[in-house]
Amino acid sequence: MNSLFPTPADFLRVLPVLILTLFGTLLMLLEPLTGDGKGEKPQLRWLAILGLALAMAGAVIAYGDPGPAFNGMLLVDGFGTFFTVLVAGTGLLTVFCAQDYLVRERQENGEFYALLLFSIAGQCIMATANELIILFVGLEISSISSYILAGFLRDDKRSSESALKYFLLGSFATCFLLYGVAWIYGLTGSTNLSVIHYTLGAAPVNPRLLALSVALMFVGFAFKVSAAPFQIWAPDVYQGAPSPVSAFLSAAPKATAFAIFLRVFMTAFGSVADQWQPLFWTSALATMVVGNFAALRQNNIKRLLAYSSIAHAGYVMVAVTSHSTVGTAAAMFYLASYAFVNVGAFAVVSYVAAKGEKHLSIDDFAGLAERQPLAALVMTIFFTSLIGVPLTAGFFGKFYIFKAALDAGMVWLTVLGLLNSAVAAYYYLRVIVVMYTHEPSQAVNDLEPASSGLQIGWVTAATATVVLGVLPSALLEFASRAALLR
Amino acid sequence: MLPNAVPVSWYLVLSAILFSLGVAGFLIRRNIITVFMCIELMLNAVNLSFVAFSYELKKIDGQLFTFFVMVVAAAEAAVGLAIILTIFRHRMSLEIDDVSSLKN
Numbered sequence: 001m002n003s004l005f006p007t008p009a010d011f012l013r014v015l016p017v018l019i020l021t022l023f024g025t026l027l028m029l030l031e032p033l034t035g036d037g038k039g040e041k042p043q044l045r046w047l048a049i050l051g052l053a054l055a056m057a058g059a060v061i062a063y064g065d066p067g068p069a070f071n072g073m074l075l076v077d078g079f080g081t082f083f084t085v086l087v088a089g090t091g092l093l094t095v096f097c098a099q100d101y102l103v104r105e106r107q108e109n110g111e112f113y114a115l116l117l118f119s120i121a122g123q124c125i126m127a128t129a130n131e132l133i134i135l136f137v138g139l140e141i142s143s144i145s146s147y148i149l150a151g152f153l154r155d156d157k158r159s160s161e162s163a164l165k166y167f168l169l170g171s172f173a174t175c176f177l178l179y180g181v182a183w184i185y186g187l188t189g190s191t192n193l194s195v196i197h198y199t200l201g202a203a204p205v206n207p208r209l210l211a212l213s214v215a216l217m218f219v220g221f222a223f224k225v226s227a228a229p230f231q232i233w234a235p236d237v238y239q240g241a242p243s244p245v246s247a248f249l250s251a252a253p254k255a256t257a258f259a260i261f262l263r264v265f266m267t268a269f270g271s272v273a274d275q276w277q278p279l280f281w282t283s284a285l286a287t288m289v290v291g292n293f294a295a296l297r298q299n300n301i302k303r304l305l306a307y308s309s310i311a312h313a314g315y316v317m318v319a320v321t322s323h324s325t326v327g328t329a330a331a332m333f334y335l336a337s338y339a340f341v342n343v344g345a346f347a348v349v350s351y352v353a354a355k356g357e358k359h360l361s362i363d364d365f366a367g368l369a370e371r372q373p374l375a376a377l378v379m380t381i382f383f384t385s386l387i388g389v390p391l392t393a394g395f396f397g398k399f400y401i402f403k404a405a406l407d408a409g410m411v412w413l414t415v416l417g418l419l420n421s422a423v424a425a426y427y428y429l430r431v432i433v434v435m436y437t438h439e440p441s442q443a444v445n446d447l448e449p450a451s452s453g454l455q456i457g458w459v460t461a462a463t464a465t466v467v468l469g470v471l472p473s474a475l476l477e478f479a480s481r482a483a484l485l486r
Numbered sequence: 487m488l489p490n491a492v493p494v495s496w497y498l499v500l501s502a503i504l505f506s507l508g509v510a511g512f513l514i515r516r517n518i519i520t521v522f523m524c525i526e527l528m529l530n531a532v533n534l535s536f537v538a539f540s541y542e543l544k545k546i547d548g549q550l551f552t553f554f555v556m557v558v559a560a561a562e563a564a565v566g567l568a569i570i571l572t573i574f575r576h577r578m579s580l581e582i583d584d585v586s587s588l589k590n
Contacts, residue, residue: 133554136554136555136558137554140558140561140562144562147565147569148565148568151569154572157576157577158587158588160569160572160573161588162588163572164518164569164570164573165585167565167566168512171562171566172512172525175505175508175528175529175532178529178532178555179505179528179531179532179535181532182532182539182551183535185536185539185543185548185551186498186538186539186542189545191547191551235588239588240588
């Protein structure tokens with residue numbers, strides 16, 4: 001079984017990664033040969049869309065023959081496939097939502113799409129990694145591309161500052177993660193998640209050193225998912241990065257960071273759950289409180305969405321804390337619904353913000369419903385989903401998370417989480433009220449109609465939000481089956 | 487094994503000290519390049535741990551991991567220095583406290 005050379009089955013199981021890498025490279029090669037001189041490169045845009053669509057198809061094909069690949073380095077299972085399809089889909093949506101922005105800023109070029117595809121390729125590796133070093137490599141492929149994307153407008157002061165903060169704190173977090181990996185390797189003699197699981201279950205290791213290494217890895221992961229007390233980078237990074245990039249960063253890398261978080265703690269550290277659960281409990285609560293209460297005071301819409309994304313990371317942490325199959329399925333469903341909503345919401349923000357991202361205060365959204373009804377309608381759908389109103393995906397997401405928490409006997413965390421969602425309703429409703437009842441602002445009056453690509457992005461995200469809110473069962477059933485991580 | 491060889495635990499302690507120095511430097515130092523060097527120091531402390539564990543466990547894979555870490559560190563350095571360069575072009579300063587234009 002331990003063959004020296006990869007078999008064709010191995011390559012089939014990494015099909016999405018191969019497709020994404022191939023298309024990313026193609027995009028870079030074709031970059032100098034395309035363009036109409038006006039800063040628009042529709043050929044490259046369509047090539048990126050094709051690559052992402054093929055990657056989604058590739059993930060489904062790979063799932064036709066699930067199992068380990070490359071001597072157990074990767075594991076293609078329902079869980080990994082779920083996140084692979086999710087990140088490729090998020091990327092697809094990002095491309096549609098980014099095109100207006102990129103053309104406006106004269107930044108549509110091959111590098112943007114190539115970096116996006118490379119970042120997603122890294123996330124696909126993360127989603128299917130079954131080995132700590134491969135997980136680290138995937139995480140870094142994803143992160144390094146994301147650092148560059150955050151600073152993509154290199155002549156913009158805000159964008160480069162965002163990139164610097166993301167880069168420094170991201171690498172800092174990776175060091176903690178890696179130090180934790182080193183100690184786990186030292187304690188168990190392996191970096192394979194299944195082997196670690198058996199070793200920890202079979203022979204007792206030094207409990208203090210084990211706690212130390214688990215804590216180090218927790219710090220690394222908590223940074224990546226912006227869980228308190230390691231959330232400080234998120235508002236600055238999401239505010240300074242170009243809006244479509246903020247949309248992508250708050251959806252795809254976060255979803256896969258949670259995926260590895262779940263996989264590592266449910267499989268490798270599953271047998272010592274009673275030790276790490278209090279840590280997660282505290283962090284989940286702190287994340288919800290910090291995110292929601294800080295969001296109340298924000299006037300910058302991107303900062304508001306950043307704090308809201310911290311709060312939502314807190315809800316997912318509740319699901320992780322419950323340490324059950326139900327909790328994992330709830331987290332998966334929540335992350336999927338959240339990805340659509342957030343990419344959509346940031347797409348509306350990038351539309352209203354106009355050239356140079358000038359109009360970012362909440363007052364700039366005044367009267368959006370009167371001038372641009374479609375933009376206001378989809379924004380309302382996204383924000384009601386973020387609140388968790390019934391008939392939107394956010395409602396079922398929250399419902400299943402708190403159900404999982406109750407099943408695990410965490411009554412207090414559930415109560416405090418629900419109180420937090422009530423607080424959150426205020427700042428989301430504030431934006432909706434401003435859009436519908438106030439007189440149109442100058443920013444809104446000057447808006448050009450949205451391009452068809454952007455409208456496709458909005459409508460797709462909004463439709464997905466409503467469909468998941470009305471018929472959640474199909475996705476949830478798949479998640480429940482995939483959540484059996486063993 | 488050589489007689490009087492340095493015990494593995496010493497390497498681990500050294501690695502922990504280097505890692506802590508990196509963390510402290512990251513939090514205290516105000517020059518962006520120095521902060522970046524502290525990250526590199528932390529990564530190298532991890533490498534030392536990997537090699538020490540690899541020796542202790544009599545397994546070769548720990549030494550292999552250091553190559554992965556080194557490659558990633560190199561890629562990170564390339565991107566990081568480019569980002570620091572754009573920061574310098576905008577602000578003509580490498581003080582981390584000057585990088586604070588993002589606020590509510």
